[in-house]
Amino acid sequence: MQLLAISFLFITFIIESIICSGYLELHIQSPHIQTAIVNISSNFRTEKSKIVHLKLKSNVPFNVTRIPVNFDNIYNITIKCGKSEEDGKFNSYFKNSTPKYLGLTDTTIVSTVHPRVGLLSPAAVARPLNGIRIVIGCNKNWFGEKCETFCDENKATNSGKHCNFQGKPSCLNGLxxxxxxxxxxxxxCNCENGGVCIDSNPKPICECSKAYRGEKCEKKHISASLSSHYKGDFWNFRMTFWQLIFSNLVENELAEISKSEAWETINNLLGNVSDTPFANRPNNTETFPITGSVNLDNVDII
Structure with missing residues (x-):
């Protein structure tokens, strides 16, 4: 009988280990009517890529949801954008009019992610997008930074508790x-940055918002790599040289930070010292190409 019980526990452990997993969600947004192809792949050859073709509406977030992830792998997210079309309000007056484009003909945004539970949203993103957010989460009953801890939520609820973010049954309502x-x-706890002191074993701990981590929520979330490569069509260009070269980075509308922090990040990346975004610009723009790239490598992710 004892051997049977041990075997049952072992099988249960194996099953729980197999289904232990997390997921990745990508939220993107553009101020324009924008076609894009999203490719999410990993460095593990047998793991299939997830490819999504989409057409973004103006300032309406699109969510690529619940992509399974292995926390031991590295994931590459590639967003390849086509021509950036205006929102069509002007064109709606003319039934036979052709769409108007901004002049950006080919933009590729690449992000490399080492998955850990939390929210990744850079303060600045590159045109033609104005919002990028990556969410890493756990499937039901799994908790921890890598979704490695099992906690039965139904069992915890039946005992008047819940599973905290560490996967430990804990008291509710500040008890x-x-x-x-x-x-x-x-x-x-002495939690910082809006963290909440919650019950845990052996002592209360800080539960941080998705933007922070650390024992007292004193650290911003993990870093990631983000780069953008773009091309433009001069003859159909509907942005100025200033907008392309110096304002190619825009505030991330999907980031959970203040606007002042976003502008500070953008100015630091471009080497500006003025309080006015993109204030330091050369007098002669004729030598600037309509191709280029912006790299936000190892930028603090909020």
Whole structure:
């Protein structure tokens, strides 16, 4: 009987280990009517790429959801954008009019991600997009930075508790103790940046927002690599040289940071010292090409 019980526990452990997994979600947005191809692939050859063809509406986020990830792999996200079409309000007055384009004919945005549970959203993104957000999460009953800890949510609920982000059954409503009979004293945690002191074993801990991590939520989230390569058509160009070269980086509308932080990041990347975004510009623009790239390598991700 004891051997049977041990075998059952071992099989349960194996099953739980097999289904232990997390997922990746990509949220993107453009101020224009924008066609794009999204390719999400990993460095593991047998893992199939996820390819999505889409057409973005003006300032409407599109979500590529629930892509399974292995936390031991590295993932490459490639967003290849076609011509950037205006929103069509002007063209709607003329039934037979052709779409108007901004002049950006080919833009490729590439991000390399080492998956950890949290939110990755750079302060600045490159045109023709104005929003990128990557969410790494766990499937049901799995918790931890790599979704490595199993906690039965139904079992925890039946005992009047819930599974905290570390995967430990914990008291609700700001309570702690073996019978959830004591109020948590926030000073026990000293959480920063909006973190909340919650019950855990052996002592209360800080639960951080998706933008922060660390014992006291004192650190911004992990870094990632993000780069953009673009081409333009001079004769159909509907942006100025200034906008292409110096304003190619725009505030990320999907980032969870303040606008001042976003502009500070953009100016730092471009080497500006003025408080006015993109203030430092040369007098002669005729020598600037309509091709180029912007690299945000190892930028703090919020």
């Amino acid at each position: 702690t103790g073996s019978k959830c009979e004591k109020l948590i004293v926030p000073k026990l």
